[in-house]
Amino acid sequence: MEESHIEEGERQNKLLDVAPALISVHPSQKSVAVTVGSDLRVFNLIDNSPVTLVDEANESFHKDSIRAIRYSESGKLFVSTGDDKLVKIWSAESWRCLNTICSEKRVTAVAVSHDDSYVCYADKFGVVWVVELDGINEGQILPSKKGVPLFSHYCSIITSLEFSPDGRYILSADRDFKIRVTVFPEEPLQGAHEIQSFCLGHTEFVTCIAFVSNPELAQSYLMSGSGDSTVRLWDITSGSLLDTCEVSTVAGHLETNESEPTQVTVTDICAIPDSSLAAVAIQSFQGILLLSCDLSAHTLSITKVIKIPGESFIPTSISLSTSTLWMVSGASNGSSQPGYSRVRVISCIESEKSSILEDEQIPGGTKLLEKLQGKVSVEESVMIAAAEAVRAAMSSLLMKKQYSEEKREFRKRSRNDKKTTN
Template identity: 65%
Template structure:
């Protein structure tokens, strides 16, 4: 009993996540193992129905997202389950079991394939051919697509044209891989590597326009930068040091606050990128000049309350930016209460001056879906401000433990090598074999 309680206490906090339907028909929030969806088109709470025959999520959900056309939704996480939902009926059409915990998901632009990454650096693909949305897909299994050699994959994105899949990892790498015609046979052609970050890459997003339909890649990192890339050659176009430019310093100026970029979100039909930073109480808006291939800060939106440090961002064609803050597995508090949703309007405008002047944090009663939506996505319980600050600190610690590689002295490294479990097993097997076959010489 004591061991179980200690395990519960030491479980890592998981950030609240948000995802928005491309046409803003619905909004989904996950916190811990709880998946909450609100139907904006019908102005009602969605009741999820699992027809896949698999279990519901039993552990923290680490990735949620809608497909490009909004017909599919995927949730996955620490319980090693990948659940694929039809958004027309909100039925789970299949549950795929992963060998390891899942860290990222992506849906191909044609909605025929779902890809997911695990903690061992392998990206898997699930074939959805034959899906009609009304019947479950039985016994769908994942096939290995590509791998990052035992490095945790943090983000997956398909390019706007669907030609490549981009994967980022803990070891500072961004890999651009040609998505094959037969992905179940594996992806063997690497287009490029995007190499410049000096800490783990935490998030990816694509920016595109009528003049640049192939899109440019934007990446965020633990090195406090957002970088702009041309992916065909892996060329770095520009770097925006958001940590420094946001003035994230301690009150006495003695040391820098942790300023990891935790989430990126591009706003449809604009060249704006919304950025969530681990110590910023609000969000930063970057403007990208696609012709000049540069990034610059347009505005910092910080009038959201002292405790609102976003953990996830989402947007739709409606031009609204949806944000959530919160965490699960926070020792001593109820998971269901630790999420809060806010929305920013005024982003889908014709010029940068309008963005700076017209950006507004909506009051709760002006958010699409209003109080009914907030009651579903946040929960009913009012929470003190300090609890959300505590949640932000817990998420910061969890991300650090997960993504920042531990450094060991040479002596400790040798000790760890000698005491590895696989080496112990190998030694035991060798000893047993020697006993069975004694040396007669």
């Protein structure tokens, strides 16, 4: 009886455990990667051909939903990680898996140091781990490694990790409304013990962070998105909130009444390099916003609203390379059926002549779409269902599951670290 009750609860949780489709583009636009559930799809834009991943240690690659992907700043490495507790480090040139790190808990965010020396990843218990990548720049397959604890948010789910442009700090955003700025130590394997500041001001979970900078100014500033319908600008040295930009009204979500305004979640932020502009994706908005940051005046403003016409395309993830913005929409509920995604591209995003490319105009054309989407065309009904699934599951993904007392006791007895070994 107890087990059947627990299994029913697990099934209900699984229905809400939706993984949004993710996209990441090589810094020099040499390749583009998309994930849907556990499926990692990569397309080589230089050769105009699909990429075959090579993982000598594990033929099935990821076994559960991928929650974070990222190219390193140099473009030499690519990291994927997620619910299967595996952090996989790939060569972004040969697409061989160079190392697989086994995490103790499910992984929610990942970051790579600017010199490719360290990978940091965060788990659902709020712990940030660090792995040293000695010898990986030569494309060597590394021996099995384990992460070393760097610091902790104490049971608050970490949603985003980012190194500061100068590499001095590692920033971590979490479900409990805060952003922590930690000094990245000279010897990370011994832990990070110095906190520079906390950026406090969001009233809901923080979903994404990105740095915006201008070549004319030495200092970079942090932008953050949240479930409170705002994008905020921060000075990370002091933790000061410089400005707040409300996005829900622009996205077409008017207040239902005076006492209960409708909130929307900022799902992704992508800063345009060497510019004061950033693209912003919103949970239920069919397009993106372009925000301008006046770094001298410390202000944020919406300069452009780009709507995607003709279909129900709501970006679940965005990525930028040079002046081209890549977007993906889609989701997976972890089932064995293949997931479908929809890829769209906006060229010259920072200029007045920006345009939404038709499928045949996208770099790679139909070959790319067939690889990254699962097929060339995706039915609109599929995309509508994906958008609804992401919208329904967003809050659930960032909340701790509530268990009954008997279920907690059952889970304690079945913990791996409590099992006896013969």
